[in-house]
Amino acid sequence: GAVVSQHPSRVICKSGTSVKIECRSLDFQATTMFWYRQFPKQSLMLMATSNEGSKATYEQGVEKDKFLINHASLTLSTLTVTSAHPEDSSFYICSAPPRTMNTEAFFGQGTRLTVV
Amino acid sequence: GESVGLHLPTLSVQEGDNSIINCAYSNSASDYFIWYKQESGKGPQFIIDIRSNMDKRQGQRVTVLLNKTVKHLSLQIAATQPGDSAVYFCAENGQAGTALIFGKGTTLSVSS
Numbered sequence: 001g002a003v004v005s006q007h008p009s010r011v012i013c014k015s016g017t018s019v020k021i022e023c024r025s026l027d028f029q030a031t032t033m034f035w036y037r038q039f040p041k042q043s044l045m046l047m048a049t050s051n052e053g054s055k056a057t058y059e060q061g062v063e064k065d066k067f068l069i070n071h072a073s074l075t076l077s078t079l080t081v082t083s084a085h086p087e088d089s090s091f092y093i094c095s096a097p098p099r100t101m102n103t104e105a106f107f108g109q110g111t112r113l114t115v116v
Numbered sequence: 117g118e119s120v121g122l123h124l125p126t127l128s129v130q131e132g133d134n135s136i137i138n139c140a141y142s143n144s145a146s147d148y149f150i151w152y153k154q155e156s157g158k159g160p161q162f163i164i165d166i167r168s169n170m171d172k173r174q175g176q177r178v179t180v181l182l183n184k185t186v187k188h189l190s191l192q193i194a195a196t197q198p199g200d201s202a203v204y205f206c207a208e209n210g211q212a213g214t215a216l217i218f219g220k221g222t223t224l225s226v227s228s
Contacts, residue, residue, distance in 0.1 A: 006159070034215040043205060044160070044218045093159050097213060102148040102167055105216055107159040 003027060004096050006108025013084055013115055021079045021111045023094035029074035030096040034105075035067075038091040047092075050077045084115040125220070131228040135196045139189040139206035139219050146208040150216065151180060151191045153202045160205060163191070193224075201226045 003026040013019050023033055031052045036044040048058040048069050056069035066088075068080040081088055094108040129135050141149070147168040152160035166173045166180045166189075173180050179192040189206050203223050207216040 009157075032213070036215075036218075041221075043220050046215045046217075049215060091157075095215070097215075101213075102165075102209065104150060104162045104165060107161075110157070110159040112157060 004030075004094060004106045004108045006094050006111055008111060009109055010112045011114070013113070015085055015115055016083055018080055018082045019084055019113060021081075021092055021094075021113075023077045023079070023108050025075045025096050025106075028096075028099065030077070031074060032097055033071060033077035034095040034097070035069065035077075035079050036093045036095065038093060038110075044093060048079075050079075052077075081113065084113070086115045089113055089115045126223045126225065128225045128227065129196050131196060131198060131226055133196050135191075135193040135200070135224060135226075137191045137193075137204050137206075137222045137224065139191075141187050141189060141206070141208050141219075143208060143217075144184075144187065145211075148209040149180070149182060149189050150207045150209075151178075151189075152205045152207060152218075153200075154205065154221075155202045163204075196224075196226050198226045198228050200224060 005024045005026055007022045033050045035047045037047050038044045046059050047062045048056050050056045050069045050071040052071045058064045071077045091110050091112050093110045096106045098105050150165040151163040153163050154160045164175045164178050164180050166182050171182050177194045181190045203221045205221045206219040
């Protein structure tokens with residue numbers, strides 16, 4: 001089946017630094033990738049949608065200058081958390097939409113970001 | 117806004133019992149629903165799905181029931197095992213090509 005590979009699985013960074021999270025579709029091309037954020041004991045909340053060849057669309061309340069999304073190719077989408085702060089510590093998950101309507105989406109393994 | 121929610125945040129059962137996890141959705145236009153299992157530190161794992169033209173679907177030890185009249189979804193796990201301990205989310209796809217909308221999640225704790 002389709003596989004979405006997300007890297008790194010865990011990262012610890014200092015406040016003020018930037019962190020890049022990669023999401024790759026391994027055996028299929030993804031023109032769209034969804035990025036979710038999940039705080040402890042909470043559900044997955046959609047942050048933004050990356051689109052290959054065009055600008056990402058962000059959900060209300062998500063700062064586009066802080067969470068930079070790049071969809072450079074049909075197999076790679078990246079999320080960069082810029083000038084990270086402790087409140088950005090969270091679990092970030094990418095997801096590729098299903099290849100046919102009303103079938104399951106494909107999720108990455110998630111990235112646990114801790115900002116100290 | 118429209119959202120998918122869960123009735124109970126936690127569910128504790130004994131090994132071998134049957135578990136029922138509930139979900140209420142509000143978008144009557146949603147036509148596809150999925151249950152995911154998430155273990156600590158991992159991404160969501162697909163369990164079972166159901167389309168709106170069905171009211172029941174069975175998998176291995178799991179059954180999903182859909183009641184469109186009251187906009188209610190449930191996940192039944194038969195003979196629950198300790199390995200079933202996780203957080204379970206329902207999700208809906210309101211529009212084709214859009215991201216899934218997730219419910220709040222229910223923590224299932226199975227004791228042996």
